[in-house]
Amino acid sequence: MLRPKEDDASCPKPRRRDQSGSARAIVPQSANDSLATHSTDPRWKTRLFVNDKGKVLPNLINVAFAFRNAPELCGAIALDQMSGNIMVRRPLPAIGAARCADRAIDDADAIGLTEWLQGNELVGVQIKTVQEAITMISRENSFHPVRAYFNRLQWDGVPRVDGWLTNYLGAANSAYTKAVGRFWLISGVARIERPGCQVDHMLVLEGPQGLRKSTASKILGGEWFTDHLPDDLRGKDSSVAMKGSWIIEIAEMHAMTKSESGSLKAFITRTTERYRPPYSRYIVEEPRQSIMIGTINPTSGGYLRDATGARRFWPVKVTDISIDDLRRDRDQLWAEAVALFRSHGAKWWPDAEFERRHILPVQSDRYAFDAWEDKAADFLESRHSTTILDFACAVLNMEAAKVGRTEQNRIVDILTNYGWVSGPKDTKTRRRLFTNPKMAKGREVGHPLPSKLSV
Structure with a gap:
């Protein structure tokens, strides 16, 4: 079915109930500060969008307009940029009127706000629409509590x-x-x-x-x-x-x-x-x-x-x-x-x-050294390169068949702690070579710095 054109007489545009003034909207405040006092519009009900019969439309744009302009709602909800929660910043009308502020919004608030809006010109508005407006408006009013704390400090x-x-x-x-x-x-x-x-x-x-x-x-x-x-x-x-x-x-x-x-x-x-x-x-x-x-x-x-x-x-x-x-x-x-x-x-x-x-x-001083490291010192200080298996056989007197994944990981950690780096595979044995970059540069080989930890 084709959609009517905007200027089609069979599809009249929504219009504001009162065309005499422009609609006000709150200006989102800086996220660095706590919520400012927003201006409200006591005549907000007269500026809601209506259909061709003059009936107020229970849509998102009208609900959002109410949140931005109604004295009872303006600035009442805001997004906490730290927690991501939508917060109630002051008591809400209707069901939520007696409940304290400075808390996360909940389902009871959404229900109460829906009832209040239905009793204030927005007859037929659905709770889903109210929830969508809450999500949107809270982001316009976002604040950052820790940044606000910083700003209060002297x-x-x-x-x-x-x-x-x-x-x-x-x-x-x-x-x-x-x-x-x-x-x-x-x-x-x-x-x-x-x-x-x-x-x-x-x-x-x-x-x-x-x-x-x-x-x-x-x-x-x-x-x-x-x-x-x-x-x-x-x-x-x-x-x-x-x-x-x-x-x-x-x-x-x-x-x-x-x-x-x-x-x-x-x-x-x-x-x-x-x-x-x-x-x-x-x-x-x-x-x-x-x-x-x-x-x-x-x-x-x-x-x-x-x-x-x-x-x-x-x-x-x-x-x-x-x-x-x-x-x-x-x-x-x-x-x-x-x-x-x-x-x-x-x-x-x-x-x-x-x-x-x-x-x-x-x-x-806090490093948990492996007992194998003491055995490794002389071997590593005299070598430019080695493989895991060479290390296991020469330092630990282990048979190749007994060098499992756990032993391999411990050996790699020891080599890394001494500053050795993993290189390409040996062309003959096809095993991974580990090299000592300090030996390669002609420096004296030993424990790097005052410990096994390298910069």
């Missing part, structure tokens, strides 16, 4: 950021603790000011159970803190779980297997979350707005199991956590970090020289 000018790990958590006073403490706080600001920016490191608080490491982490994150992540960090469940969170605690790191440590390494460095939310038709790609903090009761055997992944962790031994002082100065810590980021463009990552001199030695 730094008193007293420097605290460089020494916060020492002054509030009892860490050693060193160039290392000053730097990683500063970098971590500024990275928290960066992730809010520039969602999705690269943050490759995670602070790790070491200390005995009962020291209140998690409490300190929760104070820093406030209402945007979580320690509830699924065991499997690779799936969409982790993306869903971290929605609305700014500071995320990774607890019990000492209990992680090597596979879990590898997953955590990839999880830390991710800049976006790509997944399909529950009940949604569409896949979303959201820039990450959170940073990680680990807590651990370390063992004597070390807990960093992957030499390359170990670079992602900044371990700090804490001894005496002053919870009351941290709670008192929490806002000033973030206020200073915001000032450093916004006014001075402070970075949140170390340069290569600082990492080599100050960070790698600390990480090296």
Whole structure:
């Protein structure tokens, strides 16, 4: 069936009930601030679209017009850009009138709003149309609670950021603790000011159970803190779980297997979350707005199991956590970090020289070394290249038939920890060659830097 042309007399255009004035619409506010007071139009009912018989159309455009202009509805709902929730910002009319504001909208609100709209000229409007309008209008009124928190902060000018790990958590006073403490706080600001920016490191608080490491982490994150992540960090469940969170605690790191440590390494460095939310038709790609903090009761055997992944962790031994002082100065810590980021463009990552001199030695002390590594030193220092099987036979006196997948993986890890790299296959044996780049450059071969960790 052919669609009538717009100027076809048999298909009259919808018109506003009152043509005497232009319709007002709220102007979406800046996402940096809390919701502003919107102008309303007391005559909004007279400006709804009607059909050729003068009957108000119960369609999306009229419902949206009501949300933008009715004094009872204007600015009442908004999208929280942090959590993705649609929030009720002030009491809603009708059924929801007695319910408090500053909460996530729910089905009862949609039902109440439908009833109210039906009683205010929009007879026959369906709840589905109201729900669609809620989704659309909330995005026009979006706000960011953490950014709004930053905007409310006023730094008193007293420097605290460089020494916060020492002054509030009892860490050693060193160039290392000053730097990683500063970098971590500024990275928290960066992730809010520039969602999705690269943050490759995670602070790790070491200390005995009962020291209140998690409490300190929760104070820093406030209402945007979580320690509830699924065991499997690779799936969409982790993306869903971290929605609305700014500071995320990774607890019990000492209990992680090597596979879990590898997953955590990839999880830390991710800049976006790509997944399909529950009940949604569409896949979303959201820039990450959170940073990680680990807590651990370390063992004597070390807990960093992957030499390359170990670079992602900044371990700090804490001894005496002053919870009351941290709670008192929490806002000033973030206020200073915001000032450093916004006014001075402070970075949140170390340069290569600082990492080599100050960070790698600390990480090296936490590395869980393989017992086979001590046997490997002399062999590797005298070779330019080797294969997994050559290593197993020469270093471990293993028969070729007994070199399984587990043994192969351990040998590869040892070679990697010593700075060796995987190369092409040997033309004769067709086995993968590992080479020592330092030997290739004519340098003295040995353990790279002060540890098995390489820059």
